[in-house]
Amino acid sequence: IADYDIEFIANIDSTNIRPADWDKILYQIKENYKNYDGFVITHGTDTMAYTASALSLAIKGLGKPVVLTGSQIPGEKIESDARRNLVNAFRVAIMDISGVFIVFDERIILGSRASKASESKLDAFQSINSEDAGEIAIAIKIKDWVKKRSLEPPEIEIWPGFESDIFVYTLSPGCDPEDLEFLLNNQKIKGMIIRAYGTGNIPYGFETFFRKAKERNLPVIVTSQCLHGQTLMHLYEVGRKALQSGAIEGHEQSLETLCVKLMWGLKHCPERIESLI
Structure with a gap:
């Protein structure tokens, strides 16, 4: 061959x-x-x-x-x-x-x-x-x-170099936003990905977490738990509230690609994570 x-x-x-x-x-x-x-x-x-x-x-x-x-x-x-x-x-x-x-x-x-x-x-x-x-x-x-x-x-x-200190969190019924707010105090974590429901829907109560993460300059990307899903967070109020509070939409990309983009972006262009995604 x-x-x-x-x-x-x-x-x-x-x-x-x-x-x-x-x-x-x-x-x-x-x-x-x-x-x-x-x-x-x-x-x-x-x-x-x-x-x-x-x-x-x-x-x-x-x-x-x-x-x-x-x-x-x-x-x-x-x-x-x-x-x-x-x-x-x-x-x-x-x-x-x-x-x-x-x-x-x-x-x-x-x-x-x-x-x-x-x-x-x-x-x-x-x-x-x-x-x-x-x-x-x-x-x-x-x-x-x-x-x-x-x-x-x-x-x-x-362009070598990837920031490995990211955290991936999967939503489940009854999850408490205070669990994620606690993680904001961990200065080792440089970025997060939340695997949300459906089109990127986040339960009410997470708005404070997103606002605090934005104040800390901690990018939080929202993706769908569905393997072939995509985020359309503007469709429902539960998604819109998260966007308005500072969530970054992951669109139609796989979890693997989003993890790598976040890791790479944190090393090379931390101020432009949202545009990179």
């Missing part, structure tokens, strides 16, 4: 991945960008979508494919999906496309739209609020909107 070289960056369970590991991948791609036509990254499935989002956000001017893949069944098992996914990742990495992608089972998913949807199915990843970038069958089909390869610019620009 292709000539290749191998570099080991972090031989760890992906559950243990840290933002510093994303930086290592970024530096490795930048250092070798001129030497290769594409890059394939093998990665554990648990945090693969986070890494794909991080690379999508932190690489500017990418004109080649960067493909992440892995397996649901360990590679040493005879029934493993590892070989098939790896072969298909190489097939995609030599195509006339550019961007960060996850190649898994029959899907080619844009890195910034991927989310792990199953812990056991071989079709483990889904594209959130966007169609797949392509399909793997006997032939590989790429959607027309996927960007083509480009030699300009000849080098990429990377």
